Amino acid sequence: MKRYTDILVDFVVALKYKDLPSCVIEQTKLFIADYYAASIAGYRVNKQFNKVVMSIIKEDSGTEQASILFEKKKYPVTNAAFMNAVYAHGADMDDGNRKSAGHIGAHVISSVFALGEKLGVTWKDIIVAINVGYEFFNRIAGAAQPGLYNRGFHSTGIAGAMACGAACAKLMGLDRCGVYNSVSLAAIQSSGLIIIDESGQRCKPINPANAARIGVLSALMAERGLLSSQNPLESKKGWFHAFTDHVDETILLGGLGVDFTICESYLKLYPTCRHTHCCIDSILKIRERMGDKKTFLPDIIEKIEVNIYPSAIKSAGIIRNPRSQEEAKFSIYYAIAVAFNNGDFSIEDLQVERIDSVINDLLAKIELVPDPLMEDRACGIRGSRIKVVLCDGEIFEETILIPKGEGIGSLDWNNLRVKMYACSYGVISEKMSNLLINRCMGIDVDEPFGSIMLFFDKDLRLLGYKDQQDC
Numbered sequence: 001m002k003r004y005t006d007i008l009v010d011f012v013v014a015l016k017y018k019d020l021p022s023c024v025i026e027q028t029k030l031f032i033a034d035y036y037a038a039s040i041a042g043y044r045v046n047k048q049f050n051k052v053v054m055s056i057i058k059e060d061s062g063t064e065q066a067s068i069l070f071e072k073k074k075y076p077v078t079n080a081a082f083m084n085a086v087y088a089h090g091a092d093m094d095d096g097n098r099k100s101a102g103h104i105g106a107h108v109i110s111s112v113f114a115l116g117e118k119l120g121v122t123w124k125d126i127i128v129a130i131n132v133g134y135e136f137f138n139r140i141a142g143a144a145q146p147g148l149y150n151r152g153f154h155s156t157g158i159a160g161a162m163a164c165g166a167a168c169a170k171l172m173g174l175d176r177c178g179v180y181n182s183v184s185l186a187a188i189q190s191s192g193l194i195i196i197d198e199s200g201q202r203c204k205p206i207n208p209a210n211a212a213r214i215g216v217l218s219a220l221m222a223e224r225g226l227l228s229s230q231n232p233l234e235s236k237k238g239w240f241h242a243f244t245d246h247v248d249e250t251i252l253l254g255g256l257g258v259d260f261t262i263c264e265s266y267l268k269l270y271p272t273c274r275h276t277h278c279c280i281d282s283i284l285k286i287r288e289r290m291g292d293k294k295t296f297l298p299d300i301i302e303k304i305e306v307n308i309y310p311s312a313i314k315s316a317g318i319i320r321n322p323r324s325q326e327e328a329k330f331s332i333y334y335a336i337a338v339a340f341n342n343g344d345f346s347i348e349d350l351q352v353e354r355i356d357s358v359i360n361d362l363l364a365k366i367e368l369v370p371d372p373l374m375e376d377r378a379c380g381i382r383g384s385r386i387k388v389v390l391c392d393g394e395i396f397e398e399t400i401l402i403p404k405g406e407g408i409g410s411l412d413w414n415n416l417r418v419k420m421y422a423c424s425y426g427v428i429s430e431k432m433s434n435l436l437i438n439r440c441m442g443i444d445v446d447e448p449f450g451s452i453m454l455f456f457d458k459d460l461r462l463l464g465y466k467d468q469q470d471c
Helices: 004-014 022-045 047-059 077-089 105-119 123-144 160-171 176-187 206-223 239-243 249-253 274-296 310-316 332-342 357-365 413-424 430-441 458-462
Strands: 301-308 366-370 384-390 395-400
Touching (some): 022 413, 022 430, 077 105, 105 123, 105 160, 123 160, 123 239, 160 206, 274 384, 301 332, 310 332, 332 366
Antiparallel strands (some): 384 395
16 A cells, blocks of 8 residues: 555655745746635625625634635634635636646635734745645645546545645644644545536535635644544545545656646636636637627527537536526536627626527527547646537637646736736726736745735725625
């Protein structure tokens, strides 16, 4: 039995800031900026869920230890980590990773920010801990796929708990025993079902939120000497045995300490399930090639054939006519129809009450075709091929094998500036949006971290700030 837990824990304990290449540090700053953009979007979009959860958090206010986005008072560190993760995943604009098939920043950054505020650490400590979390998540979740997904589990929550447990233990400076027990404590609490992409989508943020809370709690318990199970990953009663039939050791251990997986993770341009993004990219290219003909949509369209990998259809190919913004995030049909008609897919497009006859006609013309060739883990393929057949027989076809936003250099600070403005519109001013990007770009790693609200000083917090009910 290979001791996977020992190998990963040894990596966590040994990792130092000087071990991170400059490109990894810059990528981490970019992902921090994206975390803010996604969180503000989640604060803005998922209002009903946010309101319910925040009301419960306020009822259990407890010791003031850490900040929650847009709240003036502080809350217990576990509650702050939980609520900020709710916001970060609320609009489905947060980062993710193709191999691990889940989101990372929503829980890892939320837990690290909350605990970091309580501890009074530097940005250097924050950046190291974040990368510990990304490594742990992407490697264990990636190694467990596709079995983890096929068994009905959501890697964001299932692997997120351990990732946050490792990241928080690193941030606290725990010794090897402490890191091991934090990871083990998180492993035995791992949870999250993927049923939330089928129905009840607005509750999806509870999985990363629970992972963030578990991670903080596990590190705090480990710090106080609590001993947990041995071999939590590799035991016959352990994490891998519970969630998959096969462990991909290349993904789990390959390049550990050399290749940092935050550099192969993606940032999102659209507020929808990642499975829809290759389709949006494809249809936008077709729309551009059609020129003036797109003016006559949908009358000139006979059909739209979409070849896409089966797991995408399983997750986002069930709902043709979404009845809510939550369902709209998980509809390949809707994503294609809206992007084809509008030339983009924005947060405003989640308002399904705005669906008109043009969108409805396009929805009826879309056919999804399961195509295993559109997914190849070894070759890095996860895409779609769209064929638009016109009534006069003309055909427009486009294939996208990897959607935009994946890997280092795929999106830059200018892209993030545009995304920040789109995500924060109506919540903070354009001036504040630009300042937030500038401050993330200019993070001084030797400076104290402060809190998640560090970039929102008193004047800026009042500038453009609106109550959630008015957003």
